[in-house]
Amino acid sequence: MRKLYTTLSLFILALASLAASVPGRVSAGENFSGVAIGGKVNDFKLQDVEGKEHTLANLRGKRGTVLIFVSVGCPVSNAYGKRMEKLAEGYKARGVNIVGINANHTDTIEMIGEHAAGSGLTFPILKDKGNRVADQLGALVTPEAFFLDAENKLVYRGRIDNSRDESSVATHDLREAIDATLAGKTVTKTEARAFGCSIKRVA
Amino acid sequence: MKRTLLPTVFSIAVLLSAGNYGALSQSSPPPRKSAAVRKTVPKSITRTKKVAPAAKKTTTSAVTTPAKPVAAKVTVRVVDDVELAKLIRRDAKQPRPLLVNFWATWCEPCRAEFPDLVQIDNQYRARGLDFFTVSLDDMAELTKNVPQFLREVRAEQIPAYLLNAIEPEAAITAVDKEWRGELPATFLFDGRGQLVFKHSGRVKPDELKIAIEKVMSDK
Numbered sequence: 001m002r003k004l005y006t007t008l009s010l011f012i013l014a015l016a017s018l019a020a021s022v023p024g025r026v027s028a029g030e031n032f033s034g035v036a037i038g039g040k041v042n043d044f045k046l047q048d049v050e051g052k053e054h055t056l057a058n059l060r061g062k063r064g065t066v067l068i069f070v071s072v073g074c075p076v077s078n079a080y081g082k083r084m085e086k087l088a089e090g091y092k093a094r095g096v097n098i099v100g101i102n103a104n105h106t107d108t109i110e111m112i113g114e115h116a117a118g119s120g121l122t123f124p125i126l127k128d129k130g131n132r133v134a135d136q137l138g139a140l141v142t143p144e145a146f147f148l149d150a151e152n153k154l155v156y157r158g159r160i161d162n163s164r165d166e167s168s169v170a171t172h173d174l175r176e177a178i179d180a181t182l183a184g185k186t187v188t189k190t191e192a193r194a195f196g197c198s199i200k201r202v203a
Numbered sequence: 204m205k206r207t208l209l210p211t212v213f214s215i216a217v218l219l220s221a222g223n224y225g226a227l228s229q230s231s232p233p234p235r236k237s238a239a240v241r242k243t244v245p246k247s248i249t250r251t252k253k254v255a256p257a258a259k260k261t262t263t264s265a266v267t268t269p270a271k272p273v274a275a276k277v278t279v280r281v282v283d284d285v286e287l288a289k290l291i292r293r294d295a296k297q298p299r300p301l302l303v304n305f306w307a308t309w310c311e312p313c314r315a316e317f318p319d320l321v322q323i324d325n326q327y328r329a330r331g332l333d334f335f336t337v338s339l340d341d342m343a344e345l346t347k348n349v350p351q352f353l354r355e356v357r358a359e360q361i362p363a364y365l366l367n368a369i370e371p372e373a374a375i376t377a378v379d380k381e382w383r384g385e386l387p388a389t390f391l392f393d394g395r396g397q398l399v400f401k402h403s404g405r406v407k408p409d410e411l412k413i414a415i416e417k418v419m420s421d422k
Contacts, residue, residue, distance in 0.1 A: 075309040140403065141385040158383075162370060165341065170369060194371045195339045197310060198385035198404045 034138015034157075037190045041067075041152045044133050046101070046126035049113030054126060056152065063095030063182060064149050066174065068160070069134060070100045070125065071142035072107040072115040074197035079164040080143050081119045087160075087174070088123035096178055100125035103134035104142075104200040131201045141196035145174050147181070155187055159194035277350040279338065279363045287337065287366060288377035291392065298394035300418045302334040303378070304406075305388045308348040309340070312405040313387040317356045319408045320389075324361050327415055335362040339386060342367055393418045 035041055043056045059065065068084060071077040088098035100123060102112050109127050116125050128134055137146050137157070147156040156177035161169045173192040180187045282290065291303060304320055306313035324334045336358070338349050345365050353363055368374045375384050379398055382388060391400035391414050400414035 073311070140383045144383070159371075162372075168369065192372055193375045193382075193384045195305075195307075195375070195384040195386060198312070198387070200404075 034136060035154050037154055037157070039154055041146070041148055041154060042136060043152075044136070046128055046133065047109065048124050048126055049109055049116060051109065054124065059097060059099050059124060060148070060150075060152065061092070061095050061097035062150065064097075064147060064155070064178065065152070066091070066096060066098045066178070067133075067137070067146045067148070068098065068100050069139045069142050069144045069199060070102055071104050071197055071199075072102070072111050074142045076164045076196040077142040078119065079166075080160055081121060083160060083166065084143070085121055085123070091178060094182060096182070098123045101128050101133055101139075102126070103128035103131045103139065105129075105131070105202045106200045131199070134199055134201070140199055141194075142199060143196060147174060147177050149181055155181055156190050158192040159196075162192070162194060164194075277353045277359050277363065279345055279349050279353070279365050281342070281345065281367050282337070282364045283366070284368045284370070284374035284377055287364070287368075287374055290335065290364070291378060292396055298396070299331050299333045300394055300415065301392045301396075302332060302411075302415070303390045303392070304334075304336045305339060305378075305386055305390075306336060307339040307386055308344060308352050310386045314352065316387055316405045317352075317358065319406060321356055321358050321361070323408065323411060323415070324358075326412075327419070328360070331419060332415060335364060338363065338365045340365060391415065391418060393421065 041056065045053055045055045047053055056065070066087065070084070084098065084100070091098065100116075100121065102125060107115075107127075112125055112127060115121075126133075133139075137154075139146070143160060144158065145156070145160055146154060149155050156174065158173060160172075160174045162171045162173065163169045171192075173189055176189065177187045291301070293301065302323070306317065308314065320334075320336075324332075328334065336353075338344070340349050342365070349363070349365060353359065353361075366374055371384060375382050378388075378390060379401060382401070382403070385403045387405065388403045389401065389406045389411065390398060391411070393399050399418050400411070402411065
């Protein structure tokens with residue numbers, strides 16, 4: 001009986017230590033690498049705030065597309081509302097379309113619609129149910145931008161600029177990537193990070 | 204005899220562990236939900252201001268009210284990316300595991316998870332875990348919302364910093380090259396400065412405790 005008890009205890013201890021040393025703890029399920037720079041983004045179909053379905057194919061610009069992951073309640077994302085709208089207005093005539101994507105499972109289509117109207121956002125904002133597009137791209141933060149060229153290849157990913165406080169902006173990273181591409185130049189900075197809100201994925 | 208003895212020993216062990224849990228719960232900080240945390244603020248402030256009269260009242264109130272002292276002031280220090288890198292790398296002769304949490308008062312999940320982190324600090328600091336927090340709030344909050352929130356969640360004993368970096372990329376890289384800057388984010392480094400655990404989004408206390416126990420047993 002004592003042997004059995006000892007064996008059982010050892011077995012439980014072994015299980016506990018195994019659980020504590022599960023490989024991949026460092027990148028514990030939250031690390032979505034997504035499409036690499038230069039990789040092609042697959043087409044997707046998502047609904048806008050009115051329930052109308054859109055694909056990347058029908059939303060993309062002739063010379064490129066910027067997908068920006070946004071949020072209803074994230075103060076960082078909201079601090080970029082006017083800047084995103086300016087980008088959308090400025091680049092539409094130059095053949096680059098801006099598309100917002102909300103992948104937060106906590107934000108309903110109704111909430112997204114009301115928020116967009118209240119914030120004066122006129123570019124399309126799509127609801128990414130089940131984070132399928134966020135997972136494909138490896139989006140983790142709001143706001144986070146993905147600039148695709150005319151062939152839907154990823155050119156740049158990351159922040160819009162370096163500061164959520166517009167008066168402190170020193171580098172316009174997204175604009176520089178778009179402008180370089182439109183000018184036929186090489187994009188020198190293909191990734192840039194900034195602090196933001198985590199995307200609330202479905203469990 | 205053995206058959207009757209084993210279940211008895213097991214029951215005693217279970218009761219003892221339940222007792223320990225109870226003791227932890229009693230000294231643990233306010234509830235998780237930030238709304239609940241906010242509701243406790245006036246109470247804790249009142250308690251702070253009226254420490255002497257409350258202590259004089261009765262023995263019963265001394266038992267029901269946790270005897271934890273409430274510090275009057277929380278100091279939040281400003282760091283840039285270079286100083287942050289030094290804080291994380293450390294150059295101690297007897298290095299201890301280090302837990303670092305990045306948060307902001309504007310980040311709801313950050314606020315929601317903070318009581319869990321305070322409880323973890325209470326549980327592990329004496330056992331050899333270092334822990335500090337880094338706020339990503341604006342500089343204007345250095346003496347306002349940041350220390351106020353830290354007082355609300357009873358985090359006075361945890362070293363607190365506010366990151367002032369014009370270029371966030373350098374600060375993010377100093378912590379983890381793979382981190383994309385999403386908040387909240389929690390990182391655990393071993394005594395050699397190696398990143399052994401990270402979690403973005405609201406931390407799962409049980410998962411973090413397993414990682415802490417492991418890194419402490421590996422010392």
